[in-house]
Structures are given as C-alpha cells and as structure tokens.
Amino acid sequence: MKHIAILGSSGSIGTQALEVVEAHPDEFCVEVLTVNSNAELLIAQAKKFKPNAVVIVDESKYQLVKDALQNDMIKVFAGEAALEQIVQMDSINIVLTALVGYAGLKPTIAAIKAKKMIALANKETLVVAGKLITQLAQENGVNIYPVDSEHSAIFQCLAGEWENKIEKIYLTASGGPFLGKDVEFLKSVKKEQALKHPNWTMGAKITIDSATLMNKGLEVIEAKWLFNLKAEQVEVIVHPQSIIHSLVQFEDGSMKAQMGLPDMKLPIQYALGYPQRLKSIFPRFDFTKYPQLTFSQPDTKTFRNLALAYDAMRLCGNMPCVMNAANEIAVDAFLHDKIGFIEITKLIENSMNSITHIKNPSLNDYIETDKESRIKALEMLG
Numbered sequence: 001m002k003h004i005a006i007l008g009s010s011g012s013i014g015t016q017a018l019e020v021v022e023a024h025p026d027e028f029c030v031e032v033l034t035v036n037s038n039a040e041l042l043i044a045q046a047k048k049f050k051p052n053a054v055v056i057v058d059e060s061k062y063q064l065v066k067d068a069l070q071n072d073m074i075k076v077f078a079g080e081a082a083l084e085q086i087v088q089m090d091s092i093n094i095v096l097t098a099l100v101g102y103a104g105l106k107p108t109i110a111a112i113k114a115k116k117m118i119a120l121a122n123k124e125t126l127v128v129a130g131k132l133i134t135q136l137a138q139e140n141g142v143n144i145y146p147v148d149s150e151h152s153a154i155f156q157c158l159a160g161e162w163e164n165k166i167e168k169i170y171l172t173a174s175g176g177p178f179l180g181k182d183v184e185f186l187k188s189v190k191k192e193q194a195l196k197h198p199n200w201t202m203g204a205k206i207t208i209d210s211a212t213l214m215n216k217g218l219e220v221i222e223a224k225w226l227f228n229l230k231a232e233q234v235e236v237i238v239h240p241q242s243i244i245h246s247l248v249q250f251e252d253g254s255m256k257a258q259m260g261l262p263d264m265k266l267p268i269q270y271a272l273g274y275p276q277r278l279k280s281i282f283p284r285f286d287f288t289k290y291p292q293l294t295f296s297q298p299d300t301k302t303f304r305n306l307a308l309a310y311d312a313m314r315l316c317g318n319m320p321c322v323m324n325a326a327n328e329i330a331v332d333a334f335l336h337d338k339i340g341f342i343e344i345t346k347l348i349e350n351s352m353n354s355i356t357h358i359k360n361p362s363l364n365d366y367i368e369t370d371k372e373s374r375i376k377a378l379e380m381l382g
C-alpha cells in the first residue's frame, strides 16, 4: 500500500489522481491533500478520502475548513510554509506535485530532503532549478517519476534499457489549437479560443502554454533534467493526433514509442504504481478510428516561445527561471485581457534580455531571479 500526498488536489491532475486512487483502493491511500484556495472541494475530498491531514494555502479559509472537518479526525493546516512541513510526514511514501508554476519548487525540495519519492506533475520545478533538484534527488536516493505524458512515455520506453545510451528523444506536440496559423491570425486570438485544446483537458495555465508552444518549451527543459540529456538530444515533433506520447531513439538507431489515447490518468497511474502496471478501464485505442498518424516540424518562427525555451536551455543557469517567471506573468496578463496572445512572447523575450545571467545559481539566486523577473515583467506590462 502506497501512502500518497497530493499537492494541488483541486486541479486537473489532482482530481484525476484521486480518481486513480479510488479505482485502486488496495494499492493507494491518501495521506495528505493540499489546495491553494478551493476550500469547498478540499472539504468534499477530505470527507471522501479521509486523509491524515490537509493544507489550505489561503489562510483566510482556514477556519472554514477546520470547522467543516472537526468531526473527521483530520488535521488542518494553512499557509504556504505548511506545504513544506507537511510533505515531511513520516507516513508519506510518495508526493504527487500537482501545483501550478513556481509554487511547486520549495515543497518539492522539502519532500526530496525528507527522502519521499516524487511523482512530478509540476514541470516548472525542473525548469526553474533542474540542476539543483536532480542533484538533491541523487544525494537523497529519491526517484522522480514523471507524470507529464511525454516524459512518462519516455520513462516507459526506458524500462529495461537503463544501461543503454539514449541517442535522442522526440517529444511529441499536438501543436495546440492554432496549429498551422500565421502571426496575423495570432494577433486577433481571444482567450476563449486559446483555452480550447483539441486533445487534452487541462488547467488554464497549461492550456495557454500549449497554445503558445511554451508548454513544449518547458517540457524540453524538463526532459533534459529528467533524462540527463544535452539540448541537441531533445527534439520536438508535431503530431496532432496525440496518440504517440513521445519516442526514444537508441544508439543502434532503434526507436521506441509509447502510445495510447490521450488521458492523463494513465501517466498518473504509472507514476504512482511504478514499477507495476495496474489494471485500468480507460478507453482503448481503436486503429480503425485513426487510419493516419501524422508528423511535422514545429513552426518556431510563428510560435517563438519554443525557440526561446531552447535559447534558455542552452544558456542554462538562471535563464530558464527568468523565462518561466516572465511566462507566468504573461499568461496571467493574457487571461485577464491585459495583453494580446502575441505579446506573451514579446514579454518573455524582453525579460530574458533584461535580467543578469547567473551561470551557477544557488537556491537563493533562483528565488531572487524569480522575484526580480516578475517585478521587471510587471513593470514592462505598465
């Protein structure tokens, strides 16, 4: 029986993880649930899954949650610092990090230091501080199991191949809702259009990231750290059907791919159940419904975020941290109708050009860089 802490249980990954837990009561039980501010959902989840403890980051909702759970023998904590405390609980085996953005960094570090296995859904943690996180994981004997579907695909392809060198990996990208469109079209894009992803149902931030191809950029950097690769070993290929979730090419030229219908519950279940494959009732792939699987090069001239991510990865140091912070500010501004779709890229590019590059950042440098980048990006928004 694995005892799980779910950080970010009200989000898309968090709620699907609870569906996986519910389908496998003999394999998993929930130790901890945390949310940012959705008190109602946290209360409902806590009453159903009976965790040992819950955290609500929004302190103004502490009393509401406390009162609602007072007869359920569930400990209730509030505030951001509580996340770092709670992941250290003795009874936890694995921490699913399903927080959005930079917020995932500190709790993930705390969990690794407490020697908890990590099911990583929060890709921004590895983007911001991949070197530090992977070193820390190694020192503490902690495995990081990817939940991101592309990285789960690579991880599944690597099972039994740990001794064999990777020549290259291909991360597949759906291309998002604006595949094939030009810059003129993108100038008039509204958020309602950007929030409609063709294949995956996800939270708002990642859906916008998918439309701008920044999500793929973040995933390229995530892959570099997860699988210890160089920039030139990670390639993106557009595959609009999202059936092949990614591929590994070995030194003998052989390629392995992982396939299936797009459903995040599969990579979540693989990460939590690893090394076991657990039975599922997810819909099965039907070849007759997909007579063709197609592939093309990404258009990085129109969708420049992907090119910026490669730049950030090559420069390394604190540059991916700058890019991530600027992107979080830009996406938030777009979602609040403050900037247009095309301005997202400009804001990120200007931010990357305005922050001092640090080659070997400490944790404190990352924290400072994140802060400074956000302030600069907000200034540029005016």
Ligand code: MG
Binding pocket: 148, 149, 150, 219
């Ligand atoms: Mg992904």
